[in-house]
Amino acid sequence: EDKVVQSPLSLVVHEGDTVTLNCSYEVTNFRSLLWYKQEKKAPTFLFMLTSSGIEKKSGRLSSILDKKELSSILNITATQTGDSAIYLCAVGGGAQKLVFGQGTRLTINP
Amino acid sequence: EAGVAQSPRYKIIEKRQSVAFWCNPISGHATLYWYQQILGQGPKLxxxxxxxxxxxxxxxxKDRFSAERLKGVDSTLKIQPAKLEDSAVYLCASSLAAELxxxxxxxxxxxxLLVL
Known part of the structure; x- marks a missing residue:
């Protein structure tokens, strides 16, 4: 059975800190790994990583895929209170199906 | 570009009642997904x-849930009869469905959805 595990489940830091969120997976026919940010509504897309694009960066957010270790990290530098959200990792296998992890709840205190 | 539309946004029903959700995907997206997200968990397809x-x-x-997308555009998800454990957020998503x-x-x- 395909499985995605995120850690930590919850993280509380102060504004300005740097955080690293982890995602590990066991998926047959791996095609891609996606990160989403979920506030009080629907998940919004952040990054997609594939074998041909194992590192992505957008502003203060960056992500790396380690296909050997079957894992990915999401880094957020100089955190702001607006970064508070649940961060979801999802892995794509065959037929465009995504398997989601349970999410990391990130809280940024001012 | 309009996003994925869903309705209603909130629904409260009693157990054993039925409920239906509607989703209209992004125009041109061939693939449509329904997910269930229970509090504290990630979405489950x-x-x-x-x-x-x-x-x-x-x-x-399938004993209580059904879904259809008759014309290949919008979709409905139905629960009949609902149970307490069906309380969750029901998310609809869409994608272009590229092959490679x-x-x-x-x-x-x-x-x-809240089932009482």
Whole structure:
């Protein structure tokens, strides 16, 4: 059975800190790994990583895929209170199906 | 570009009642997904459509859940009869469905269901 595990489940830091969120997976026919940010509504897309694009960066957010270790990290530098959200990792296998992890709840205190 | 639309946004029902959710995907997106997200968990895929055909419904509790996408555009998800454990957010997502690539899924705002 395909499985995605995120850690930590919850993280509380102060504004300005740097955080690293982890995602590990066991998926047959791996095609891609996606990160989403979920506030009080629907998940919004952040990054997609594939074998041909194992590192992505957008502003203060960056992500790396380690296909050997079957894992990915999401880094957020100089955190702001607006970064508070649940961060979801999802892995794509065959037929465009995504398997989601349970999410990391990130809280940024001012 | 309009996003994925869902309605209603909130629904409160009593157990054993029935409920239906509606989703209209992004225009041109062939693939449509329904997810169930229980509080504190990640979304779990219930059913995936490619146009009006079902690609994957292996995690859909078929004794009480049903879904259709008759014209290959909008879709409805029904629960009949509802149980307490069906309380969750029901998310609809859509994607372009490119063949060679894991296409990004775009999510609607969700329907929050509370079963009493």
């Amino acid at each position: 219930l059913i995936q459509f490619q146009n009006n055909g079902v690609v994957d419904d292996s995690q859909l509790p 690539y894991q296409e990004t899924q775009y999510f609607g705002p969700g329907t929050r």
